[in-house]
Amino acid sequence: MIVRLLGVGALVAAAAVFPAVAGAYPVKLLQEILVWGVFAMSLDLLLGYAGMVSFGHSAFFGIGGYVAALALKQSPHALSALVLPALVAALAALVIGFFSIRVSGVYFIMLTLAFSQMFYAYAFQVAWLGAEDGIIGVPRPRLLGLDLANRTVFHLYLVVLVALAALVLWRVVRSPFGHVLRGIQENEGRMEAVGYAVQRYKLLAFVIAGTVAGVAGSLYTQFVGSITPDAFFWTTSGEALLMVIIGGTGTLWGAVLGAAAFILLQSLVSSYTERWMLILGLTFILFVLFAPGGIVGALRGRVGRRA
Amino acid sequence: MTLASPVLLIEGLTRYFGALSALNGVSLMIAPRERRAIIGPNGAGKTTLFNLITGHLAPSTGRIRFDGAPITGLPPHAVARRGISRSFQRTNLFPKLSMLENLRLAAAADGRGSYDLFGSIERYRAPLDRARAVAESVGLLGRLEEVAGRLSYGEQRQLEVGVALATSPKLLLLDEPTAGMSPEETQRMTRMLEGLPREVTLLIIEHDMDVVSSLADRVTVLHYGEVLAEGTFDEVKADPRVYEVYLGGAG
Ligand SMILES: Nc1ncnc2c1ncn2[C@@H]1O[C@H](COP(=O)(O)OP(=O)(O)OP(=O)(O)O)[C@@H](O)[C@H]1O
Numbered sequence: 209m210i211v212r213l214l215g216v217g218a219l220v221a222a223a224a225v226f227p228a229v230a231g232a233y234p235v236k237l238l239q240e241i242l243v244w245g246v247f248a249m250s251l252d253l254l255l256g257y258a259g260m261v262s263f264g265h266s267a268f269f270g271i272g273g274y275v276a277a278l279a280l281k282q283s284p285h286a287l288s289a290l291v292l293p294a295l296v297a298a299l300a301a302l303v304i305g306f307f308s309i310r311v312s313g314v315y316f317i318m319l320t321l322a323f324s325q326m327f328y329a330y331a332f333q334v335a336w337l338g339a340e341d342g343i344i345g346v347p348r349p350r351l352l353g354l355d356l357a358n359r360t361v362f363h364l365y366l367v368v369l370v371a372l373a374a375l376v377l378w379r380v381v382r383s384p385f386g387h388v389l390r391g392i393q394e395n396e397g398r399m400e401a402v403g404y405a406v407q408r409y410k411l412l413a414f415v416i417a418g419t420v421a422g423v424a425g426s427l428y429t430q431f432v433g434s435i436t437p438d439a440f441f442w443t444t445s446g447e448a449l450l451m452v453i454i455g456g457t458g459t460l461w462g463a464v465l466g467a468a469a470f471i472l473l474q475s476l477v478s479s480y481t482e483r484w485m486l487i488l489g490l491t492f493i494l495f496v497l498f499a500p501g502g503i504v505g506a507l508r509g510r511v512g513r514r515a
Numbered sequence: 516m517t518l519a520s521p522v523l524l525i526e527g528l529t530r531y532f533g534a535l536s537a538l539n540g541v542s543l544m545i546a547p548r549e550r551r552a553i554i555g556p557n558g559a560g561k562t563t564l565f566n567l568i569t570g571h572l573a574p575s576t577g578r579i580r581f582d583g584a585p586i587t588g589l590p591p592h593a594v595a596r597r598g599i600s601r602s603f604q605r606t607n608l609f610p611k612l613s614m615l616e617n618l619r620l621a622a623a624a625d626g627r628g629s630y631d632l633f634g635s636i637e638r639y640r641a642p643l644d645r646a647r648a649v650a651e652s653v654g655l656l657g658r659l660e661e662v663a664g665r666l667s668y669g670e671q672r673q674l675e676v677g678v679a680l681a682t683s684p685k686l687l688l689l690d691e692p693t694a695g696m697s698p699e700e701t702q703r704m705t706r707m708l709e710g711l712p713r714e715v716t717l718l719i720i721e722h723d724m725d726v727v728s729s730l731a732d733r734v735t736v737l738h739y740g741e742v743l744a745e746g747t748f749d750e751v752k753a754d755p756r757v758y759e760v761y762l763g764g765a766g
């Protein structure tokens with residue numbers, strides 16, 4: 209436990225001081241990994257703990273991104289950067305979840321996918337969201353007197369927020385509620401039979417995951433300085449699913465490892481060849497066939513299971 | 516029958532599957548503290564009766580009252596929260612979770628603390644204590660940390676009953692708890708059930724007549740979805756119709 213805490217602390221510290229020792233491009237990569245890591249972790253709460261395969265998680269990423277873009281252009285403050293995106297994403301998750309959790313399996317996949325594609329189609333068309341160009345030139349906020357336009361300050365802000373999001377999710381999956389989710393993943397029918405109102409727990413999980421995904425989307429907007437309809441597109445959900453599966457489901461940190469592997473591989477491969485998708489597909493197939501537990505599963509197999 | 520008002524009152528319960536009436540106008544009255552066995556040949560409708568009581572199936576017609584209040588049409592979790600718990604004929608556990616966690620989840624299902632997002636499960640002593648107590652009474656205390664899917668078949672059947680028991684029900688429905696058990700395991704299970712507090716009203720589907728005779732105050736015989744006979748074990752055993760449709764073949 210102590211060792212783990214120290215390990216996590218060291219990781220966070222290393223991420224925080226990374227810009228001091230690395231150039232601009234590696235820092236950009238790390239920031240991208242951090243943002244996608246939050247998004248992938250939020251999806252892992254559904255996929256790896258509650259057993260809900262959502263193929264529409266991009267809806268909340270996009271909502272967080274667009275709300276942040278619109279609000280930051282009005283007033284570049286913390287409320288715009290974090291509170292509003294989280295709230296609107298939570299509300300959207302409540303509505304989408306309310307309808308989606310009524311079905312399961314393939315139908316849940318299709319319904320969540322359909323909702324997210326509706327957002328994509330809408331954002332792609334309407335002028336107030338910038339249509340296909342999206343919203344560009346989004347300023348970074350001022351927070352507690354700190355100007356996030358400053359590169360170092362922004363990096364620290366990102367590291368702190370990502371660590372906070374990880375901490376919140378980590379507490380949630382270990383809480384009594386998290387244990388209920390695992391029970392639902394294992395045997396929904398028996399949970400219902402012993403007295404759990406399974407639908408309510410699923411909805412709450414969906415809202416929590418959607419909220420955190422909204423924060424991730426907002427961080428993405430702040431990181432890039434713009435947002436486009438692609439944030440809503442199904443490939444955004446698909447990439448997050450790949451990250452979680454490659455990293456190892458039901459571990460949270462596997463999602464971050466998966467995001468790192470995905471983004472590093474992408475930057476590495478696409479600088480040599482155009483066939484990034486082909487390489488990604490092959491990697492994924494190899495993982496599913498030979499390391500079904502993902503990176504975390506493979507690491508654990510090597511190190512031996514810790515009690 | 517008894518003076519006390521019944522815990523469970525079933526009136527004219529019928530359930531069709533297509534044209535087949537799996538249950539046909541069954542009425543049943545279970546007194547508080549009673550231990551009732553339901554027997555009958557395969558396909559008689561015994562499990563269907565349980566599914567209707569627990570809300571896993573909706574009745575075609577008929578009414579069910581528990582503790583004086585109607586429960587017909589309630590979803591399973593609501594029925595369970597009223598104090599009715601069941602075990603399943605086909606083992607229905609959380610195979611990748613530890614045995615203790617199987618029992619703790621059931622014991623924590625009263626909802627208190629289940630929505631706690633940031634606490635730890637150790638903070639809630641009552642479900643943990645209940646889980647350990649049930650593990651002891653079903654004879655599995657030594658294997659608390661074992662993953663349920665790795666228990667032996669007999670142990671899984673014990674755990675199946677344990678999970679039902681862990682919710683501290685007022686009415687416990689057991690669907691063939693000893694099916695597939697060795698004679699020793701069956702005896703241990705019977706003794707455990709005999710040792711349950713009388714406050715737990717018991718409704719048990721059972722094919723083993725030794726278990727029925729040592730456990731049940733009264734026996735109801737189902738046949739083709741209808742009540743064929745009802746009485747003490749000896750009365751039912753002496754009934755020539757029961758002998759013909761069931762005991763003759765099974766005994
Ligand atoms: N979900 C269902 N759909 C269709 N038919 C069903 C369903 N459940 C039960 N039946 C039918 O209803 C009848 C009664 O089944 P039930 O499972 O209640 O019998 P049982 O008395 O529990 O038998 P057993 O001793 O074999 O467990 C059978 O003919 C069965 O095939």
Ligand SMILES: [Mg+2]
Binds near residue numbers: 561562563604
């Ligand atoms: Mg049956």
